[in-house]
Amino acid sequence: MFGRIGSLAHGDVTKLSVEKLTRSFRDQHGRPLPILEGIDLYAGENEFVAIVGPSGCGKSTLFNIVAGLLLPDSGHVYMNGKDIKGTPGSVAYMMQKDLLLDWRTILENVTLGPELSGEPRPSFRNRARDLMRRFGLEGFESFYPSALSGGMRQRAALLRTVLCDKRVLLLDEPFGALDALTRAAMHVWLLDIWQDFRRTVLFITHDPEEAVFLSDRIYVLTSRPARVKGIVAVSLPRPRGHEIIGTLEFAQLKRRVLDLVWEEEARSLRSGPSECSGDMGDD
Amino acid sequence: MRGNIRTRCFVTIAVLVVSLGILDFPGLIGSAAAQAPRLDPLKFTFLFRPTGSFTSFIVSQDRGFFREQGLDVTFIVPGSPTDALKLVASGEAQMGLAHSTDTILSRSRGVPVVSVATNHQFGMAGVLAPVENNIRTPKDLEGKTVGITGIPANRVMFEEFLKIQKVDTTKVRTIVVGFGGLPALLEGRTQAMGDAITFSEPIGLNLARGKDPNNHSTYSYMAFYKYGLPRYYTFGIIASENFLASNPKLVRQFLRGWEKGLEWSLKNPEEAVDMFLKRYPSVKRPQALGAWKAILEISTSDETKAHGLGWQDIKVWEKQAQFMLEHKLIKSPVDVSKAMTNEYLTNR
Amino acid sequence: MALVQPRDGSPKRPDEGLLVPALIFIGVLATWEILTRLLEIKPYLLPSPVLIVQTVLADWPTLFSNYRVTLSEILLGFVLAFVVAMALGIMIAHSSAFRRGVYPLIIASQTVPMIAVAPVLIIWFGYNIIPRVLVTALIAFFPLTVTTVTGFNAVEDDEVNLFRSMNGTRTQIFFKLSLPTALPFIFAGLKVSATLCVIGATVGEWIGADRGLGHLIVLDTAQFDTPRVFASILLLSISGVALFLIVSLFERIALPWRHGKQAPDYRSLFLPWRHFYASRTAATIPKKEV
Numbered sequence: 055m056f057g058r059i060g061s062l063a064h065g066d067v068t069k070l071s072v073e074k075l076t077r078s079f080r081d082q083h084g085r086p087l088p089i090l091e092g093i094d095l096y097a098g099e100n101e102f103v104a105i106v107g108p109s110g111c112g113k114s115t116l117f118n119i120v121a122g123l124l125l126p127d128s129g130h131v132y133m134n135g136k137d138i139k140g141t142p143g144s145v146a147y148m149m150q151k152d153l154l155l156d157w158r159t160i161l162e163n164v165t166l167g168p169e170l171s172g173e174p175r176p177s178f179r180n181r182a183r184d185l186m187r188r189f190g191l192e193g194f195e196s197f198y199p200s201a202l203s204g205g206m207r208q209r210a211a212l213l214r215t216v217l218c219d220k221r222v223l224l225l226d227e228p229f230g231a232l233d234a235l236t237r238a239a240m241h242v243w244l245l246d247i248w249q250d251f252r253r254t255v256l257f258i259t260h261d262p263e264e265a266v267f268l269s270d271r272i273y274v275l276t277s278r279p280a281r282v283k284g285i286v287a288v289s290l291p292r293p294r295g296h297e298i299i300g301t302l303e304f305a306q307l308k309r310r311v312l313d314l315v316w317e318e319e320a321r322s323l324r325s326g327p328s329e330c331s332g333d334m335g336d337d
Numbered sequence: 338m339r340g341n342i343r344t345r346c347f348v349t350i351a352v353l354v355v356s357l358g359i360l361d362f363p364g365l366i367g368s369a370a371a372q373a374p375r376l377d378p379l380k381f382t383f384l385f386r387p388t389g390s391f392t393s394f395i396v397s398q399d400r401g402f403f404r405e406q407g408l409d410v411t412f413i414v415p416g417s418p419t420d421a422l423k424l425v426a427s428g429e430a431q432m433g434l435a436h437s438t439d440t441i442l443s444r445s446r447g448v449p450v451v452s453v454a455t456n457h458q459f460g461m462a463g464v465l466a467p468v469e470n471n472i473r474t475p476k477d478l479e480g481k482t483v484g485i486t487g488i489p490a491n492r493v494m495f496e497e498f499l500k501i502q503k504v505d506t507t508k509v510r511t512i513v514v515g516f517g518g519l520p521a522l523l524e525g526r527t528q529a530m531g532d533a534i535t536f537s538e539p540i541g542l543n544l545a546r547g548k549d550p551n552n553h554s555t556y557s558y559m560a561f562y563k564y565g566l567p568r569y570y571t572f573g574i575i576a577s578e579n580f581l582a583s584n585p586k587l588v589r590q591f592l593r594g595w596e597k598g599l600e601w602s603l604k605n606p607e608e609a610v611d612m613f614l615k616r617y618p619s620v621k622r623p624q625a626l627g628a629w630k631a632i633l634e635i636s637t638s639d640e641t642k643a644h645g646l647g648w649q650d651i652k653v654w655e656k657q658a659q660f661m662l663e664h665k666l667i668k669s670p671v672d673v674s675k676a677m678t679n680e681y682l683t684n685r
Numbered sequence: 686m687a688l689v690q691p692r693d694g695s696p697k698r699p700d701e702g703l704l705v706p707a708l709i710f711i712g713v714l715a716t717w718e719i720l721t722r723l724l725e726i727k728p729y730l731l732p733s734p735v736l737i738v739q740t741v742l743a744d745w746p747t748l749f750s751n752y753r754v755t756l757s758e759i760l761l762g763f764v765l766a767f768v769v770a771m772a773l774g775i776m777i778a779h780s781s782a783f784r785r786g787v788y789p790l791i792i793a794s795q796t797v798p799m800i801a802v803a804p805v806l807i808i809w810f811g812y813n814i815i816p817r818v819l820v821t822a823l824i825a826f827f828p829l830t831v832t833t834v835t836g837f838n839a840v841e842d843d844e845v846n847l848f849r850s851m852n853g854t855r856t857q858i859f860f861k862l863s864l865p866t867a868l869p870f871i872f873a874g875l876k877v878s879a880t881l882c883v884i885g886a887t888v889g890e891w892i893g894a895d896r897g898l899g900h901l902i903v904l905d906t907a908q909f910d911t912p913r914v915f916a917s918i919l920l921l922s923i924s925g926v927a928l929f930l931i932v933s934l935f936e937r938i939a940l941p942w943r944h945g946k947q948a949p950d951y952r953s954l955f956l957p958w959r960h961f962y963a964s965r966t967a968a969t970i971p972k973k974e975v
Contacts, residue, residue: 118846123846123850143851147850149847151843153847155862158865159948166847166848166851170848170852170853170861196948196950197948198947200942200946201947218851386900386904387895387904412895413895414893415807415893416891420804423808424804424808424812429807429808429812430812520729617895619751619904621910
């Protein structure tokens, strides 16, 4: 639709693609419980892709598979054309909980990725220190996570993800636990960071407004077993500020996403509640 | 902040090094006694905690009587008398002390230990009462409360004592006081102790009242063997059947050294006890001296004058085994000819 | 410490300090002393605190030489208990087969009376310090094992996934995740173990020893020297408390994140003083923002 300033047209170079991903678990009675069914999605180089869907399991399972922590029953995950099924370490994964380790200082926490991969300490320390200011954590290098507010902890977790230095980032509802005002501030901040770092981002959210504001394309998933219900292309110009939320186009896009989502919610309510136990990787 | 882990280790090690300074590590490794290569080592276990009654053994080692015989004896303090028996039976200790009752008991269970000498010629248990309680004959116990330890063999002897002396047992109140016999007596909760040991309680009684430990006038004592019970030996020296078969010479040397040490200790009680105290300084002198002097009185008899120190009369053993069988202290008869022997003593 | 925080946000009322606890402590001792005299309790039944202290001073050489022996047993037993508990704890936490096979045996080991075990230990290991150290460790290792297992089980799956997503190896997961998670629990167990070692060493000496405070207690009980028995008990109690405090000190050093918001700066301990002041004033605590 309108021109996109500062971003590559998607489809030019496919960075990550997921083909016919299928995965089921066993419920407490041992019966198979299908979670993902034939999911197809892709993200181009430096593209920001949002994934929206009704509450229930599925989305985090998808991320676990892409991150290599879980194997699908069938289907493939390609990055740069190479199959990365079952190989962790190809993407950077930020989970819903910040998982900052209590016994490490903020600096030690955010540098966990390069530390595990064997990079020399002075090198990654310096990289981290340079970025701490950008992420609003300056001065807290030698503090423990208990000293940080909720928003700061999320930023630290995000910094940790960024410092892993992977071309693809998976963010699982990073702002879910924050209040609305904080979240709004984080959106602007995140886009700002992303402008500088230029990675491919997959972003799970419940909030259609957040999805429209942040992303280039939105995948809407059905309820369990999850399939791709629809794709909404977001061609709003970048860089985006809060003023864009009031525009007509924004409202229309949001409407389209909401329609898809509500349809799914209604359908899942009719077919009964979905059983989802914690250790199946729900969101 | 990685330095802090290294710093933590450093501090830890520093504190450890400092604390090592007060430890007794050299003492642990054990003083490897510089022994002449010709001496044979022998481990001898006592019955329980060191008391003055073991003085003769310490003297035999520390005055060189064992060394004269070519032995270097080390002593083990076991946790209990039964431990001592097991140590000898298993070979961890080559010889040791055991109460004759326990020797007979363990032989009836198949433990292959043999008594090769007796330390004391007469039994050491009896009824003890402070002189003011006026208990001079067994009949005086009627109407009194008597405290006993509860050890089965002792209980049997006390009851037999009452029976033989025709005391009306319904008039004697017996309570089990365990090892608190002396406090119970001193506090007046009992008027007599039913199985006091000659070298222990009378001395304790005197010391608690500030008197000379061996003052016999402060109490009355009725030794069981003087009142109709079979005479029996108490502490004896034992060895396992294996050891007797494989090292008879060592056994003879040990007994010879011990006989000399005992003789010397009987003649020089004060110096003997001083030697004992040098080894075990935590034992108090009045207790140790009192105990040894009490043992003096029962270490010799007509038999020892005739046959030498440590000699055992097989008939005494037979009577004791019989007594134990009748009173169900052992379940099956014991062949005492296998349980004791004099053949390793010097003057047989 | 004040139970209710003042509503105006001012700092909590400071501890009343050591004054009140000290007064209570002295009060208990004074009551003991007075009762002993008032009721004319014989020293061989219950000695008074003053008499106990006098005995400690009078018999110090005997007490101290025996104390050193027992202290070695306590410390060696502690080290052995630590090594065994760590090994067992790690294996139980990481292998369910091991846990199901070995845990019941471990629990059963705590019910065995030492008196029964004693002669066996002496026969196997000889009449020396080894059986006593073994008894000490046997009595002390169990709580530490339990807390170690709990500690390692406290690692969350999500945290493991975090490490795996960064391609962490199992060794890295063990040393950088499992171990730090388990450490607070391990220290809790260590504190309990330390005090149990004191009891353990004493019990160990009862099964056969000719030196040590445990042995001295047996001897003195038979000799009716109750004041010295209490003196030995006093020394043992002090050891137990001291050990506990030492472990707590190590805990403070090893777990800095539980005692403050900022990592301690040990390097400043080694810098010359003027640099120390310079570096301290430059660091100001940043404002916590959203």
